[in-house]
Amino acid sequence: MAPYESDDSTKADEAGDVRAGRRKAARYVVPVAVVGVAAATIGLVPALADSGDPDLPKITAQQLIEKIAKSDVQQMSGTVKISTDLGLPNLGGLESSFASGAAQGDGGSSADPQSKLLELASGTHTLRVAADGQDKGKVSLLDSAAEYSVIHNGNEVWAYDSKSNEAYHAPAPKSESQKEKEDVPSTPKDFAGEALKSVDDTTSVTVDGTAQVAGRDAYKLLIKPKQSGSTVGAISIAVDAKTGLPLKFTLTPASGGAAVVDAGFTKVDFARPAASTFDFTPPKGAKVTEGDDLRSEEKAQPKGGEGFAKGLDGLKTLGKGWNSIAVFDTGGQGVPSGSSGNGDVDGFLNSLGDHVTGKFGAGTVFSTRLVNALITDDGKVYAGAVTKDALVKAANAAR
Secondary structure: OOOOOOOOOOOOHHHHHHHHHHHHHOOOOOOOEEEEEEEOOOOOOOOEEEOOOOOOOOOOHOOOOOOHHHHOOOOEEEEEEEEEOOOOOOOOOOOHHHHHHHHHHOOOOOOOHHHHHHHHHEEEOOOOOOEEEEEEEEEEEEOOOOEEEEEEEEEEEEEEEEEOEEHHHEOOOOOOOHHHHHHOOOOOOHHHHHHHOOOOOEEEEEEEEEEEEEEEEEEEEEEEEOOOEEOOEEEEEEOOOOOOOOEEEEEEEEEOOOEEEEEEEEEEEEOOOHHHHHHHOOOOEEEEEEHHHHHHHHHHOOOOHHHHHHHHHEEEEEEEEHHHHHEEEEOOOOOOOOOOHHHHHHHHHHHHHEEEEEEOEEEEEEEOOOOOEEOOOOOOEEEEOOOOHHHHHHHHHOO
């Protein structure tokens, strides 16, 4: 007999329980990184599944979702391998320079966690993570010459960029919603939580065998859209058989090919990390930016993007499930689809998007392997994990 049991957890007699379970499981919301004018995504990646599938007791998809929901791992440490392939142009490191420059231009700090989101939106990265309860956590982004860390210890958060010798300090979020907005995504659990939020009657959920990840026995949960028109092909989540903790997350596109997002542990330990793991004192000579001071300055100084911000405030959603499309008005002009008179500029814009026309007029579709965005010439934006044709259809129907 097979060591697992597959079932479609969206059957009428189970759908209510599944939705209740996934709401509990989805405690961590993954921020979406916006690359240029197109909404790009989340960032994570390649974790290695060990050879040999373990022989585990059979389990249904419903039971596995409940196992994730009940998971309550408080102490852990490990290494996460992260890779993201959105199909964006190779910017030669400009994405991180852009993020850092933007922070500096606003009088901010290269250590501000928000300035690191673009780095996780492409390429392969190694993260070292640790946690001891809800009030102590650490995530370190490693590269060959530097290290960037975010440390939450009690009522404060520190971030430090060794490359620039800059530190960022802020009070810890007082509410879970604040925490969700400010956290840098770092583990498969972060990604699994977001994926489980999408489980409804437009989704098929099954158990797809077993695997070993970072030396741990795991079940594989397979999530697929039932609807056509989504750019998401399938999501696979390797769930630790003992603790219920997601160990690996892989998202493959409907177009096929390599995973768009593949995040997983290569090492994991459930022992309590040393208390010193969460200690931090800025090195001598480091520039320290206080988060509260920065936010106060930003509130006091109106910026040119006010129209764009107002548009986001009016965001609405069209469609259902995996075919949902976010719609908002930037409050200004979109990306001109005609000639700007500058050949270099026109060539660059033409290389990024496809010009389209319809009842809405004209616009440009900016595409990745997962998220696509239509920006009309009058400043309307339609974005989602859907095909170009679905965006054009939605824009036509809205006029």
